[in-house]
Amino acid sequence: MILRYIQRLPGKADYILPALLLAAALLIGGLSLLPETASLHVSGYVVSLFGKYLCYALLALSVDLVWGYAGILSLGHGAFFALGGYAMGMYLMRQIGARGVYGNALLPDFMVFLNWHDLPWYWYGFDHFIFAVVMMALVPGLLAFAFGYLAFRSRVSGVYLSIITQALTYALMLAFFRNDMGFGGNNGLTDFKDLLGANLQSDGTHAGLMLASAILLCVFYLLCRALIRSRFGKVLVAVRDAESRTRFLGYRVERYKLTVFVFSAVMAGFAGALYVPQVGIINPSEFAPANSIEAVIWVAVGGRGSLVGAIIGAILVNFAKTVFTGAFPELWLFALGGLFVLVTLFLPRGFVGLWAQLRSRWADHQTKKREGISKGDASERRGEMPEGKLEVGE
């Protein structure tokens, strides 16, 4: 009985995580709305922090989809995250209107400061939320399409691809640092006032944004789950494990890679878009190569090739980061590096893999027990266990 329950668990666990996340988001959001004198009151800081974790989890999910399932180790996903963030930031800048320091209704403060007189053409349309939402998906998606089209068509893969993704995000960082780009230079975009008419300083808005992040994370999680369970997902794993075999079966590997890469970039874009109003700023440092690498570490820690693992990894590592940087700020990077080394050496499939290992050991133990009773039956059972499915991360 117990064995059977445990064997079925991974399927159910797929829904346990989003349910838990939503429940946690509702709880934290609800408690933050209690009066400050209430003993259970949760501060706005905690709400935004949790919201931030959820955005990071969505970024991790997008990295895991391409790395864990299609074998594309992108070290530049922070670029898509930041571009989505800038799209949101531009909308928020336009919402400030005449409430800026210079009181200029036409131009954002930094443009007034630079003595600009007209709004650059690429800022047009960002007054409208819907337009901004489209851009959050379109800009990262188009960049991923152009980049992926060239890279995958030329069959750039492995470490070479990783290096050029690093170069991509680094180049964008340098570009966005320039004042002439019209995105606020190294200060980036900040001093946001409101989003869809809701005051960004209020507890209610914080709770709402955090909840929106949780919902979006769950939606994308379920989409990714459906994708990897489809035959398309099986082809992705096939590409990851034996690319030329897949090609000789008649699959255009580059199209599969491109499709999943673009989808993943759009996900990362939305993660960035929800991140920006919760932290109140977007600047070029979001493009820093180290950010993208950190996202890969979250996935590795949680468990590459497991969607649940990516989310758990992102939340765990960032929680640890919050605690560590509060207590011993100078030690954090050592801790992160150490964690990565330990996980790579001892937990190649991350924390989720550890859980699976324990589970299969438990199953083995049970099987041995049963073998004493009916040998043939038990060994047949073992053959049936969907080990492979587990490892590709259900």
Place this chain on the structure above:
Amino acid sequence: MSDEPESAVAEAARPPVEPLLYLDGVNVSFDGFKALNALSLLIEPGEMRAVIGPNGAGKTTMMDVITGKTRPQSGKVLFRGDIDLTRHDEAEIASLGIGRKFQKPTVFEMHSVEDNLLLSLKGDRRPSRVMLMRGNADEKRRLDEILDIVKLDPLRARRAGDLSHGQKQWLEIGILLAQEPDLLLVDEPVAGMTDAETEETANLLRRINATRSVIVVEHDMTFVRALGVKVTVLHEGAVLAEGSLDHVSADPRVIDTYLGR
């Protein structure tokens, strides 16, 4: 041609069947090394051909050229008479009906035996279509058929990575069958197999040959003898001899370069 009147007569006397695969004067060189040197080869529809030759004779390069992995510097590679294979890439050539088995058994280790075959079944390969594909009764029937042929039915739910070496070889042959190709290229199918497995494999290939053409590259002479088909001996990127195994074994040049060692 003129100094070999015998073969010219044979050529002329042959009924005008369009060859399935026709290689003519194919040249491939890597950094000055001539991997294929004016290689010519003709495979009839329904034929099974064994290709032998010492290491570096160009066997694998020949397969690479046929399957679109390597582009020849010159020469003709025609499939079904008029399809120029040098103008197509791997995926297109696979869809045209040429399947390839690698030297090292290459299967999708993380997928079950069944999923390996499911991904290989002939069908639409476009991502947008594949995304929405669901298994149906017809696919199940074809899967069962192939699992039966390659004798992996009891292991259908097993992870491919957990199969034995010989079973992986068969699974890969099953993968090729699922593609329903007209021509199968099989690179050293019995390397590392036990004698019993080797014999099984020879039977399997003969069975496949009933409906499809097959080119087998092999080192194992017992296996080639067991197949009992026409043999082409490659040497330094060109055909050294062609005919029955007994015929080529008696050729002094073949003995010199290959069998005699």
